[in-house]
Amino acid sequence: MKPREEWKVEQGVFDKTTLSALYKLYAKHFDRLRFVIATGKEADVYLAEKGEGKVAIKLYRMVARAYKDIYKYINGDPRFDHVRNRPRDVIFAWAKKEYKNLERASKVGVRVPKPIAVEKNALVMEFIGENDIPAPTANKLPPKNPIAWRREVYKWVRNLWNKANLVHGDLNKFNLINYNEKPVLIDISQAVLKEHPLSMKLLERDVRIISNWFNKLGVDDKSLIKWYERVKNES
Ligand SMILES: Nc1ncnc2c1ncn2[C@@H]1O[C@H](COP(=O)(O)OP(=O)(O)OP(=O)(O)O)[C@@H](O)[C@H]1O
Ligand SMILES: [Mg+2]
Structure with missing residues (x-):
């Protein structure tokens, strides 16, 4: 182009x-x-x-x-x-x-x-x-290997929460770039710290939206939803 x-x-x-x-x-x-x-x-x-x-x-x-x-x-x-x-x-x-x-x-x-x-x-x-x-976003070019993406993206959500104290807050296929079949996460200005009053609500939404997407791609294993339930109960 x-x-x-x-x-x-x-x-x-x-x-x-x-x-x-x-x-x-x-x-x-x-x-x-x-x-x-x-x-x-x-x-x-x-x-x-x-x-x-x-x-x-x-x-x-x-x-x-x-x-x-x-x-x-x-x-x-x-x-x-x-x-x-x-x-x-x-x-x-x-x-x-x-x-x-x-x-x-x-x-x-x-x-x-x-x-x-x-x-x-x-x-x-x-x-x-x-x-x-520019590499296309995942809505335009869905991953050929959604299982590998799921593993990676679910790990990111957990690491952001557990290690970086952060919730992305707008996690979806539009904010994942498909870079030679590897995911790259973008658009993170709205991400908030765990301490923020909106953090749980945003985490719930991120988990739901991204799980739904992997579900549509035929590969959701519910692991992220289960993880979220544990986080919610602990907090
Ligand atoms: N670092 C980058 N390299 C290549 N393309 C990028 C990069 N960052 C953003 N883009 C492209 O620009 C688009 C808009 O970026 P981003 O989502 O960060 O902005 P935005 O204003 O929040 O957009 P939107 O309102 O559509 O979410 C992305 O969908 C992506 O196609
Ligand atoms: Mg965006």
């Missing part, structure tokens, strides 16, 4: 905050912004180059609409106690939270894009793909 002409980035499309974040990251972390990989609900993800290498840059939209939804995931997280409840601060905290959660997840053996840098509303991370082509 060649980048289409209309995907080329025009400076004019960025707001002032995003531009200043990109200027800070420029040279050290990338030297060419290529094209939009995906436009999501809350952010746009771009492919960028640094010499011969590639990085992905997630730019969170500086729009007030988003911040009300996300504040509840930040409020109650001791790592972000000092953040004031106003759009700019909350969106910057959101980007930083994704960076920190990526670091945390990576430390306990969860395959995520390696976090590289964060500045205001811009997050630079490892690009998951080959040449200029």
Whole structure:
């Protein structure tokens, strides 16, 4: 797939905050912004180059609409106690939270894009793909070996909880990239610590949604649901 002409980035499309974040990251972390990989609900993800290498840059939209939804995931997280409840601060905290959660997840053996840098509303991370082509998400390309994926993804959920103190909070086939038939977990900004008031509810939802998906693929073994029941009873 060649980048289409209309995907080329025009400076004019960025707001002032995003531009200043990109200027800070420029040279050290990338030297060419290529094209939009995906436009999501809350952010746009771009492919960028640094010499011969590639990085992905997630730019969170500086729009007030988003911040009300996300504040509840930040409020109650001791790592972000000092953040004031106003759009700019909350969106910057959101980007930083994704960076920190990526670091945390990576430390306990969860395959995520390696976090590289964060500045205001811009997050630079490892690009998951080959040449200029981003690897597809698992909804577009379901795994050929769902049993191996189940083993891996269920282990991640347990390790995130047991070792990283974290719940992903939006675990589904859209947030798993199929990278040469290996899963990579993305989109982790909403992940909360165990201590967070929403953690059990989010854990229950993650477990249910991902088990249902493996069930549809014909390979759920109920082990994650049983694990969740134990966790719930212990807490
Ligand atoms: N590191 C990466 N390498 C390659 N592609 C990526 C990377 N991170 C994200 N993407 C692509 O960008 C899309 C959007 O990323 P992400 O889910 O993190 O953002 P989002 O704004 O939360 O999107 P959505 O609202 O759709 O969940 C992903 O579905 C994936 O296709
Ligand atoms: Mg997503």
